[in-house]
Amino acid sequence: MKLAYKIASILRKTKGQGQCYFMLPILGDLLNSEVFLTNSVQNTTKPFHFKNIIAVAHIFDHTKSNWKNLRSFNFDDSGCLIIKSSYFSLPIRSLVVISIQKNNFDLSANLENLPDSFIKKNDFSPHTIRCRLGFYKKKAYSSYMSEYPSKMTFIPSGSSFSYGHLLKYQAGMIYSYIAFINISRLNLSQNGTMRVLDIDSGEPIFLGGSIKNKVNLIKVDAHDLKNKNLALFVDGMVGVPIYISVFKNSRNDFELSVEHSHPPAEYFFNEANKYQNILKKCWFNKFS
């Protein structure tokens, strides 16, 4: 049985299954962000934690089209670590990608590619490993359990559709951000296009490019949030849309809500990929 585990783990690793990366979007003065991780195996039949592992922050150098290591982080005595956006002097819209590595990882080495992440999942449990990705502004804090599956980093192109369920139903929301993030291992410079459309009128709220290995950030103002049904269309890449809503209450305090939208496949219990493709085709054909 152990041999079957080991072989399956190796095969999984070569295909990028079971691994994931963690995103740390840099949003400058707009919002702070942080990633919280532990060295415990999340879901297992026996409590277990990994020793001798570190977290390594990477970034894609768009001028040279290659990945590079930024720095490493150690887990503390209780097996926890926090990586904050303020630890990096990076411009807004930068994307720090975090992987888990053995503690003999060579930070100084040139990277040909984004390195494989150590698999912290040593069983076949259905949950991918996640980190807690939090955003905060003054005293307001909101987070969600986040991961970026390694297998998605191998997809060279594609499209993404996200209906704006999370944009509509908030009384008095000031504005929302949509942070669309693609992580690509392939050192390719093709980028894509991104649109937020009012689907009733077809009018664009936002039209622009989307860039791989960066935080593609759109701000949607209260007027558009309240009166319109919105949807996000991305051509040229797959990725994760994160919705961050900002509100100011009667005490003049900020409140935040952060969540990622489901991929369209989640609307379907059976043959999810088939119906996802039908759905995307309908929407992209209608709003081409």
Add this chain to the structure above:
Amino acid sequence: MNPFEKIARKLLLGKFDVYKAQYKYGSVNSVSDFFLYRNDNYRSCYILENPFALLKAKHMEIEATLVFFDKLGNKCFVKDLKFSSFDKAIDFSKFSNNLDDFGAFFVDIRERKDKENFVPNFRGYAGYRKKNSKFYSYVHGNFGAVYREKNKIKSFGKISKSNFFYTPQIELKTNQEFFILNSYESPIELKFNLNKSSKLTELEKIVLPSFGTTKFSICASKFVRGSLPNFEGASPVLRPLVFESYENTFDVFHT
């Protein structure tokens, strides 16, 4: 799944399988996640997605029912809905007198009028706000695979033969509340443990009835700095929903 994974899975006797081995999803109208509602010092809402409309990128009528349970897993209220837009928000304060102070709900399609072969999976977004606030913080659904067959509420979820230990990637704090929903057809024994370097200390043990909801939290006297929460039970998808309360705001997320 590669061949070795299939072999390993078979050897494990399907220990980690989330769904029951044999199910005919074609015979059901819809499947739904299991969602938490709060009616205590928080208020709840729900954004119900319309998968029929979303599939075709055009308005299509949907008739859905939200089925509510109290914390002991007894059905306590149903809310019928009919709309054709891509989604609809439902404010639970309008029928809060019919609800427990917290519990669970799921989405059921009473009748299918379309001719598609897909089974909609309702994963929607549950929203929570503090009683004195207007702003909702949203969270997607919790694994449920709950459905209705004739008049019986069932789940495709499979209870495991052995226990799982789920340690969310968060530090345990005294301002946290952990909600666990039992979306299975059987009661499930749950333990809330303190995990310090993989050594567990049991804090609380309960038997959660089918479709019931429970809440765990840690008091200051039992708190150990630098420890992690751990949840033990015969389910590979024991994922609590966490509320972390601050001075005037809060965070809510799935673990």
